[in-house]
Amino acid sequence: EADIYQTPRYLVIGTGKKITLECSQTMGHDKMYWYQQDPGMELHLIHYSYGVNSTEKGDLSSESTVSRIRTEHFPLTLESARPSHTSQYLCASSAGGNIQYFGAGTRLSVL
Amino acid sequence: DQQVKQNSPSLSVQEGRISILNCDYTNSMFDYFLWYKKYPAEGPTFLISISSIKDKNEDGRFTVFLNKSAKHLSLHIVPSQPGDSAVYFCAARGAAGANSKLTFGKGITLSVRP
Numbered sequence: 001e002a003d004i005y006q007t008p009r010y011l012v013i014g015t016g017k018k019i020t021l022e023c024s025q026t027m028g029h030d031k032m033y034w035y036q037q038d039p040g041m042e043l044h045l046i047h048y049s050y051g052v053n054s055t056e057k058g059d060l061s062s063e064s065t066v067s068r069i070r071t072e073h074f075p076l077t078l079e080s081a082r083p084s085h086t087s088q089y090l091c092a093s094s095a096g097g098n099i100q101y102f103g104a105g106t107r108l109s110v111l
Numbered sequence: 112d113q114q115v116k117q118n119s120p121s122l123s124v125q126e127g128r129i130s131i132l133n134c135d136y137t138n139s140m141f142d143y144f145l146w147y148k149k150y151p152a153e154g155p156t157f158l159i160s161i162s163s164i165k166d167k168n169e170d171g172r173f174t175v176f177l178n179k180s181a182k183h184l185s186l187h188i189v190p191s192q193p194g195d196s197a198v199y200f201c202a203a204r205g206a207a208g209a210n211s212k213l214t215f216g217k218g219i220t221l222s223v224r225p
Contacts, residue, residue, distance in 0.1 A: 006154075033212075040120065042113070043155070043200065043215040058212070090154050098143045098204050100213060102154035 003027055006091050006103035013081055014111050021076045021106045023091035032074040033100060035090040036060060043090060049074055081110040114138045115203050117216035125224050130188040132219050134201030137182065141203040145213070146175060146186050149198045158199075159186070191223045 004025040013019055025032065030051045035043040035058075045058030049068040063085070064078050074093075078085055088107050092100040116135045124130045134144075142163040147155035161168040161175045161184065168175050174187045188195055201216040 009152075035215075040217060042115070042217045043202075045212055048212065092154075098145065098160060098213075099157050101157065102147075104154045105152075107152070 004091060004093055004101055004103040006089075006106050008106060009104060010107050010109075012109045012111065015080075015082055017081050019078050019081055019108070021089055021091075021108070023074045023076070023103060024072050025074075025093040025101075025103075026072060027093065027095070027101070028071060029093035029095050029101075030071065031094045031096060031100075032068065033092040033094075034058070034064075034066060034074070034076050035092065036062065037088045037090060037105075047076065081108075083110045086110050112137075113216075114141075115201055115214050115216040117201055117219050119219055120217070121220040121222070123222045123224060124191050126193055127190045130186075130191045130195065130221055130223070132186040132188075132199050132201075132221065134184050134186075134216055135182060136184075136203050138203070138205070138214075139182070140205050141214075143204040144175070144177060144184050145202045145204075146173075147200040147202060147215075148195075149200060149218070155200055188221075191221075193223045193225050196221055196223050 007022045032049045034047040037043045044060035046062040047066040049055045090105045091103045094100045145160040146158040148158045149155040159173045177184045198218040200218045202213045
């Protein structure tokens with residue numbers, strides 16, 4: 001069973017605020033990912049990291065940024081939240097194989 | 112352009128019967144396929160996978176079939192249980208090695224009626 005944690009689970013925030021979504025895993029996985037998912041739609045990869053100090057943008061353009069200073073921690077930051085950022089954000093990690101393990105997600109609502 | 116397609120958005124089956132969830136893909140470079148299950152307000156959970164060198168993989172009540180020539184895979188759940196009610200995502204990995212990213216379909220909502 002995977003141990004990957006996301007906080008907060010739910011966040012309602014006003015436009016223009018800076019937010020950071022936390023993601024931590026205790027499995028020592030090198031690879032970590034952030035996805036964005038809207039109801040009835042596929043998961044879109046927005047950021048990924050293959051190790052410490054390595055980050056790449058995913059297939060879906062996003063105004064968010066990420067950092068990977070420690071293996072276990074992969075936070076996502078929005079400098080100025082907008083209503084268009086309302087979505088579910090899912091963090092995942094993998095050990096280098098094919099299977100990605102997901103956290104419970106953060107449901108973000110920007111008013 | 113959607114490379115992994117789950118064309119049926121929903122499926123309803125009776126408890127105890129078979130559930131068949133379908134997935135089609137367009138990229139012939141995909142070489143590994145996964146199914147994830149997702150409950151509301153939770154993250155996806157890995158269910159079962161299959162490599163492109165196989166045509167079937169079975170794990171308990173879950174079996175995945177792969178037809179490479181048709182670029183089609185399906186997930187069979189037998190017998191279906193009410194706890195199987197969830198959204199099922201099909202995902203595929205490109206053939207660029209272990210660093211390849213996953214491409215997901217839009218998901219199928221399965222409802223199992225008691």
